[in-house]
Amino acid sequence: MPTDLTEDLFKECIEQAVQKVFQTMLQKKAIPVHGASPVPATEPWHRPPDLAGTIAVGNVGFAGEISGLVFIYLSETLVHSIVQSMLGMTEQEAIEGGREIASDVIGELTNMTVGVFKNRIHDLGYPCKLTIPTVVWGSDIAIQPPRGAVRRTYIFQVDGRSVIADLMFKND
Amino acid sequence: MHKLLTIDDSKTIRMILARAFKEYDCALIEAANGEDGLKAAAEHKPDLIILDITMPQMDGIQMLTLLREKGDATPVIMLTAEGGATSVERASHLGISDYIGKPFQNDVLLAKVEKILPLAKKAA
Numbered sequence: 645m646p647t648d649l650t651e652d653l654f655k656e657c658i659e660q661a662v663q664k665v666f667q668t669m670l671q672k673k674a675i676p677v678h679g680a681s682p683v684p685a686t687e688p689w690h691r692p693p694d695l696a697g698t699i700a701v702g703n704v705g706f707a708g709e710i711s712g713l714v715f716i717y718l719s720e721t722l723v724h725s726i727v728q729s730m731l732g733m734t735e736q737e738a739i740e741g742g743r744e745i746a747s748d749v750i751g752e753l754t755n756m757t758v759g760v761f762k763n764r765i766h767d768l769g770y771p772c773k774l775t776i777p778t779v780v781w782g783s784d785i786a787i788q789p790p791r792g793a794v795r796r797t798y799i800f801q802v803d804g805r806s807v808i809a810d811l812m813f814k815n816d
Numbered sequence: 817m818h819k820l821l822t823i824d825d826s827k828t829i830r831m832i833l834a835r836a837f838k839e840y841d842c843a844l845i846e847a848a849n850g851e852d853g854l855k856a857a858a859e860h861k862p863d864l865i866i867l868d869i870t871m872p873q874m875d876g877i878q879m880l881t882l883l884r885e886k887g888d889a890t891p892v893i894m895l896t897a898e899g900g901a902t903s904v905e906r907a908s909h910l911g912i913s914d915y916i917g918k919p920f921q922n923d924v925l926l927a928k929v930e931k932i933l934p935l936a937k938k939a940a
Binding site: 664665668669730731732745748749751752755756758759760763773774776 | 832897
């Protein structure tokens with residue numbers, strides 16, 4: 645019998661996923677900012693000031709007994725730091741690698757994060773599979789949830805910079 | 817010198833693996849999807865394959881199925897974020913030697929490879 649997926653359980657699953665990936669692959673701590681509750685879909689989505697400039701948004705979907713999407717938002721500055729940590733590059737090498745390598749790194753980071761999240765909810769009785777990651781870049785990106793989708797937004801701090809995990813799922 | 821074939825659509829993962837084995841006396845061959853992986857396996861006859869599951873064109877399970885149907889018994893370690901019981905079970909039936917979930921630490925990866933292939937460090 646599947647476990648009921650409560651708000652607290654979703655929050656726990658996302659937090660564990662983000663923290664595990666950042667710690668294992670980057671040796672960085674991801675500290676949840678909104679500790680008590682995520683930003684609900686009915687509230688305006690206020691982007692933290694450090695995500696005001698160019699950002700990268702990685703996306704991976706999950707489909708099965710529960711279906712949805714997870715978007716990971718990061719500033720371009722944090723992306724360069726992540727590329728350096730993940731690939732053992734210098735700052736100059738990470739910049740010279742450009743958007744191509746940065747997109748691949750963020751795509752894989754998102755893939756791992758949603759993978760950990762998905763495997764956890766699979767263990768709770770909701771088997772599902774992952775989609776292939778996509779990454780978009782821009783300075784004014786707004787993602788609207790599909791009609792009828794539930795949206796929960798979780799904010800973390802990594803090296804003093806904001807990382808957002810934006811979860812949207814069908815509430816069947 | 818051992819030959820390792822890494823099959824993952826993520827260039828990031830292929831680069832991380834290349835760094836992990838940099839100090840060891842082994843040759844790394846890369847492929848970005850299952851189709852290219854099959855060709856590389858036939859051409860290079862690796863001693864070990866490190867294989868992702870979720871890839872475009874041909875995923876890891878399809879690739880492994882075709883590899884085994886050809887009678888190729890090369891040891892395979894699955895390295896994947898797709899850690900669901902169904903995928904792992906299907907891969908196990910196709911005879912994988914081990915499985916590593918993403919995210920992973922290099923020392924865990926190296927320990928699992930060394931159970932299958934002895935790794936020697938490159939001479940200084």
